[in-house]
Amino acid sequence: xAGAKLDEIDRRILAELQADxxxxxxxxARRVGISAPPCLRxxxxxxxxxxxxxxxxxxxxxxxxxxxxxxxxxxxxxxSERDLSAFEQLARGWTLVRECxxxxxxxxxxxxxxxxxxxxxxxFLTEELTAAPNVASVKTSLVIRGAKDxxxxxxxxxxxxxxxxx
Amino acid sequence: xAGAKLDEIDRRILAELQADxxxxxxxxARRVGISAPPCLRxxxxxxxxxxxxxxxxxxxxxxxxxxxxxxxxxxxxxxSERDLSAFEQLARGWTLVRECxxxxxxxxxxxxxxxxxxxxxxxFLTEELTAAPNVASVKTSLVIRGAKDxxxxxxxxxxxxxxxxx
DNA sequence: GCTGAAATCGCCTAACG
DNA sequence: CGTTAGGCGATTTCAGC
Numbered sequence: 001x002a003g004a005k006l007d008e009i010d011r012r013i014l015a016e017l018q019a020d021x022x023x024x025x026x027x028x029a030r031r032v033g034i035s036a037p038p039c040l041r042x043x044x045x046x047x048x049x050x051x052x053x054x055x056x057x058x059x060x061x062x063x064x065x066x067x068x069x070x071x072x073x074x075x076x077x078x079x080s081e082r083d084l085s086a087f088e089q090l091a092r093g094w095t096l097v098r099e100c101x102x103x104x105x106x107x108x109x110x111x112x113x114x115x116x117x118x119x120x121x122x123x124f125l126t127e128e129l130t131a132a133p134n135v136a137s138v139k140t141s142l143v144i145r146g147a148k149d150x151x152x153x154x155x156x157x158x159x160x161x162x163x164x165x166x
Numbered sequence: 167x168a169g170a171k172l173d174e175i176d177r178r179i180l181a182e183l184q185a186d187x188x189x190x191x192x193x194x195a196r197r198v199g200i201s202a203p204p205c206l207r208x209x210x211x212x213x214x215x216x217x218x219x220x221x222x223x224x225x226x227x228x229x230x231x232x233x234x235x236x237x238x239x240x241x242x243x244x245x246s247e248r249d250l251s252a253f254e255q256l257a258r259g260w261t262l263v264r265e266c267x268x269x270x271x272x273x274x275x276x277x278x279x280x281x282x283x284x285x286x287x288x289x290f291l292t293e294e295l296t297a298a299p300n301v302a303s304v305k306t307s308l309v310i311r312g313a314k315d316x317x318x319x320x321x322x323x324x325x326x327x328x329x330x331x332x
Numbered sequence: 333g334c335t336g337a338a339a340t341c342g343c344c345t346a347a348c349g
Numbered sequence: 350c351g352t353t354a355g356g357c358g359a360t361t362t363c364a365g366c
Binding site for chain 2: 144146161
Binding site: 024026036037 | 344
């Protein structure tokens with residue numbers, strides 16, 4: 001089972017750093033109840049083993065002028081692995097596309113997009129996305145308002161599972 | 167225009183902190199070409215003015231045992247503001263739901279969910295989400311594979327717009 | 333008003349027990 | 350894992366542009 005090698009201190013370290021990635025190591029150590037040096041060693045190990053992929057400032061898109069958020073459902077003509085990969089590669093190059101996930105069911109991909117305004121998005125939609133090779137159809141849904149946007153992982157579930165398997 | 171009050175140094179600070187939120191202030195100052203004290207002041211100001219909402223470690227969900235990612239499209243019976251808000255409030259309480267966005271069109275909400283396994287998600291889906299008051303229907307799509315998941319904002323677009331309006 | 337320089341304080345991070 | 354200790358970064362103060 002993944003995550004089984006982590007003890008409770010490791011899990012608390014991850015939870016604290018997810019909540020505040022710029023916390024000092026001393027403060028982190030205090031919160032998890034150990035001294036600073038072993039705490040730092042644990043953090044380095046967690047980073048090396050891939051539990052922590054990075055640290056990012058959470059920038060407000062609207063403060064920088066990205067007023068428009070859109071989900072785009074993309075259907076492709078061909079679902080061969082070659083063509084799926086080709087579309088993914090294309091999506092990685094579009095900076096307005098922040099996320100791209102392959103789905104089961106009728107829709108092949110869901111894309112989460114941001115844009116400064118509608119006309120910029122419309123231009124991207126018609127000239128880039130819909131015009132891309134192998135794209136059969138694109139259905140877009142504007143985000144009217146965001147109700148929840150939590151980064152990362154629910155650590156209450158992590159803890160519940162850890163206790164259950166103990 | 168939002169973001170107009172930022173000069174190029176501010177934008178570079180935001181871009182650097184988005185890419186590496188744990189960078190030291192000294193390193194950040196070096197990269198943007200000013201000395202540490204004014205750099206720190208700018209960071210504090212950007213935080214206070216809401217450009218930076220926080221800092222988060224990017225934890226790999228799979229490393230912690232979250233093997234399942236699902237998008238859920240929710241239709242409600244009533245779309246009155248009172249009922250929309252009630253559903254949003256409910257969604258904020260479900261920790262498996264990481265994002266909840268209100269959409270235009272037929273679907274009222276899209277939810278991004280994580281789960282340790284399918285059975286846990288099925289239980290959540292049938293006992294919580296579908297069973298919630300005012301929910302008319304829920305369509306779920308499993309994420310087969312993630313192709314792109316970039317946090318935050320495309321700073322190439324930010325820079326292009328800044329140059330265009332200069 | 334900003335920036336940069338100097339100084340203090342606290343943290344990071346080895347080495348060792 | 351904890352303690353010690355040296356070096357570096359963070360942060361305030363103050364002067365200059």
